[in-house]
Amino acid sequence: MPPEHIQGFTCTIIDVLYKFGAVVLKFCKLNTLSVMLPTHLCFKCVYVRVCVSACVRVCVCVYFSGVLSQRGWGVTYTPERICALKGSSVNMSCTYSYPPSHTVQKTFWVIYDWNSKQEGEDLSKDSEYSHRVEYLGNKNSDCTFRINQLRETDSGTYRFRFLTDHVNRKYTSQLGVTLEVTDLQVMVNPDTVTEGQSVRLICSTTCTLTGSPAFIWYRDGSPLSFTDQSHQFTASSEDRGSYTCAVKGYELHSPAVALNVIYRPKSISVSVSPSGEIVEGSSVTLICSSDGNPPVQRYTWYKNNRAVSPWGGSDRSYTIKTITLLDAGVYYCEARNVIGAERSPPKHLDVQYPPKSVSVSVTPSGEIVEGSSVTLTCSSDANPPVQRHTWYKNNGNELSWKESSYTIKSITLQDAGEYYCEAENAIGTKRSQITLKVLCE
Template identity: 50%
Template sequence: MLYAATLQVKVTYSSWQRVTITCITTCTLSNPNPTYIWYKNGQRLDERTSPQYKYSVYTNSKDSYSCAVKGHEDLHSPAVCVQGQSCNRVTYTKRRICVLKGSTVDISCTYVGYYSTTSSFWFRSDKSTPEDLTRDPGYAGRVKCTGTYRGPFTLRITDLREEDSAEYRFTFKTHNIEWGHSFPGTTLSVTGLQVKVTPAAEGQKTLTCSTTCTLTDNPTYIWYKNGQNVQGVSSPMYSISSEDADSYFCAVKGHLSSPTVYKPKNPSVSVSPSGEIVEGSSVTLTCSSDANPPVQSYTWWYKKNGGDYQSMTGPQHVFSHIQSSDSGEYYCESQNEMGTDRSGTINMDVKYKPKNPSVSVSPSGEIVEGSSVTLTCSSDANPPVDKYTWYKKNVTSPKASGQSYSITNIISEDRGEYYCEAENKYGRLNSSSVFVDVLYGPRNTSVSVSPSGEIVEGSSVTLSCSSDANPPVDKYTWYFQNETFLNGCGQMYNISNFKSVDSGHYHCEAWNRRGSRNSTALMIILPVKQTSVLTAAVGIIVVVLVLILCLSGLMWFRKKASISTSDTRDTSENVQGDSSPVYENVSSMSTASTAAQTAATVDQDDVHYARVHFSHSKNQEVPLYSTVQLCKPQKQDVQYDAVKFNLPSAATRPTAAQAAEEDFSEIYSRVNKPRRPEHNKPRTKKT
């Protein structure tokens, strides 16, 4: 390091008219080839580089010279005269001065002007244009200049401030020269007292009353604890316990005291921006505290949503995209060399729109048709949800509003997916849908037959049972002529070889765990061949004709017998027997289903019945029913022919032996024939 004392100018006479001045140093420079700067009467000359550290001048010069090394211009050598001590020069009493803030300082110098001085003043070197300090508003009332030519010329500044720290220079003018403004002057440092805290031995810390520079004077120190003078301590250092949380300051006798040092106090937390905190926004927490020395570290403690306290560091904590999970209690701790203190706790409440809405169903078990069901919507939101709306999937209009939606006497049409919409001032969100399944027993049970056309003897016939049920039907029972099939089970029943004995009424019963329901009966009849129908018809006609002839003969014989026996017989026997029906079903081949033609009540074939009553003995009663069905496209008219034979009167009744031989029978004849137009329709004829 280069000090001012190491540079000086040496004058050597080289001839009677010229002298040589040399810039020399008493130590080795770090740069072996430095650049030298020469000053003449305080004016900076052109730079001269090594080895031109020498300068030649006339011996009769009245000027003064000094030198410096480039880069250290403030550390120039003292000015020297070329000839004796009679030359233009300024010599400062002190090149550096360090004083306390609020005190008074004297900056002085001596100057010599070879010619009469016309003006002189002090100025600050950091000003762009030299300005007399006595005219500077910043020094008004605080600056005073004293001194005479060739005597000390002094600048006094009172009530020093830290901003008074600067380099002060003196300049003067004569008729021939102006002392240069670039010539270094006196550097003034204004410092305040401050207490530094450093750890010492274990359990101890040291307080030091310090300044930013070394005071020019030899001060006497005074210590104060909590505002009270500590007796017997006059050194700049004072040791205290590391747990000591008292406040301290120091002073220099006759001068202002240092600021008080103390641990952080009244730390506080601020939130930016103020107002409501909305999820997704940027939020900054700032911890501030009054402390001296300044806070060395900040520690944040937070407890999110009731969890354990955790920590983070720094005077600020930024949530660039704050979440609802960041809600909780926060406080900070401030620490400096004197101790630690904590702030009060703030509760950070993050607002957000509804999230995770869900639907619950009560009762939670199976829902049976006719019962009552309540749907409840719940959602996490801050502030809480203030509006709930209920929807059924694939239905545009809302079903209801409110947190709960009740369906009393629920029916199968209420079955479906339901969801709710939760809304607060920050937004809305739909829940996932929940399926409401309404259970009910079988209904609309019916039987269908396959093939649907004409059934041929020996063919395969399949009966199918269908029913609407929830849960689906799990058991089917088949019935024939209202009797349960022993081997009838399953949704379908197959008759692989259909015979006439299989003709009749069929129905099914559908079962699930909610109940059962019977279908309507389906009648299936196996049609007979056309030749059989014609044969039966011819046979019936022949029988009818024979019976008519027989009856006519019998009546003639009975009449004759009654006349011959009227005197001798008082009583007669008249026996009319009950009949047992005998059915014959004859159907022609048609394109429609035989079963449908027989069972349907609409488009029913015309039916013709012929009934004949005979008197006969009980053991010979034979009622005969004949049914003939013909192919037709439309509904047929029904005609009845009834023939009745009455018994003769008592006078003409045959004997018991004759009566025993008589046959009294009922004959029904049914003929199905195609419908004809009204004017061709045959009339009903009674015989």
Template identity: 45%
Template structure:
């Protein structure tokens, strides 16, 4: 089994009841049947095996796929991140470094001896699930709760570390409560012992702005689209469009739309005014700078058309 020598790495060991399956004289013992590990970390699948006296083991390997009548492929042949730490007598440990979500699979160990029909693999194998960390935001506009979540349950009740704007603020459970967020605040989480494997940071809407399409002069009867854009994580959940005319008070013209557009199918001169939008993503609201829409009368459209023809 052509695999590289192990270096100095951080290893995650997870233990459970030993499972032994096999027939007389043949067996593979997996230390655990299921492992949930963090993306980017290192994990070790541990097992041991037995075989009848008089046999000599000639080949050992791990595999993830088996088809009827076809010898399974040694996963170590094409993966430099895999290190076989076993031998040809008893131990059959496999270490996988820099875990990726694509490594999620059920791994089984197989060995072959020098005797006719001296081949064996162990069921049920080890099911490996690889997960990243994500921060989930719940609550209203005031009190909020941030929760560090994974797609599978990490074992051994890990301790979570919370970071605000890149600086450690708390070491405790998977949840963090907060009653306010500033424009600059961003939060991420990690698991103690794997501090280098942060979740993506969450933050309120930034650089919120409004654009108009088409650009240029706007005349009555034309179709005009206002688009609200914002940088936010989690993504913006709702948009509110605001309008005011002749320096009056702002009024809401659409509330909590899930799409970032406000469309005038046939804009009118009475739509002239100042427009801006608010973007809400569950953490806070970001507001754009006001833009001015000046709608020209229909006669100006005809005048422009005549001028262009003469030109």
């Protein structure tokens, strides 16, 4: 603003050091106001009188640092900037002063509209705020203000205002508390990794939360051990899932973000259906189970270290429709995806069957002479082993002996005849016979 001249006096504008809360003006030149100040600071243009012999109005840019005081009037905000979570509550700490000749009649807070450059009305009467705000101060010096259930739209600059008992005497601070309300967002970088690679999780906010709070992390709803806002780790298959974050002491949770960990097949095992004992002649299916990401693309079956399914086969099951003794052995499966392949532990397939190849032999061999000792021995192949042998003579007369060998210590002519051995296990029975001829002495 050009200088104003008052009746016959002329004044040269020189360097001005003007204190109104802080140092504000770097230099002035005659008839032209040139201000060199950082543009990110908060300034106010005021008019002051300089020179003793003349009245000259100079536009002075003033930087305020949180305390505004004019002849006993002042407001202090601590802190001046607050970053808070959506849904939480915030206290705007504030103290104020005024001349002792005044008595405070009314106190309230307003929000400054930077677009219209106007202050709003008493927030306690605003329908968007009335049920969420509390004045915690008094009419002496404390002007602390509380907002509950914060919304992102609550972000803005809040100012304290008070009225005294003097006519037309009201005071609104030119500063205020800048409130920024933030949501929580999880950032996963990268969101798809191969097992063994590094991953960083960030619980992102639009501003730095006041008070350096602790963070809580969840994977698929279960809490994790780390509490930093940013956490880096080496990914394993167990880390795959949906992540959310929260701030300790607050209910707000971020939306879930998925981490995809890809890995070769693991936890491979072979199961048999139906379960239980495998009996010769039944149908049996071997099933290969595995955990892999992406899913297994190909299974290969092996018996006794030789492939029994063609390469490129994709079936996770291997069926033997009518199983025999020849199918018994050690089986395992190999599961393969795009990352790699792994084999299962071996699975022994035990095929059970009733006694077979039952036969009776005589000891000693050759001719049997009356008075000699003769032993009949019953032999068989069975799985499980034969549990009981039963001996019969001629027309099915059961002998009392139940062992695999039957001995006649002094054979007689009456002992001649047909002998039968019946072998029995849990699966079934089978007989074999032999004819015993006794010669006279």
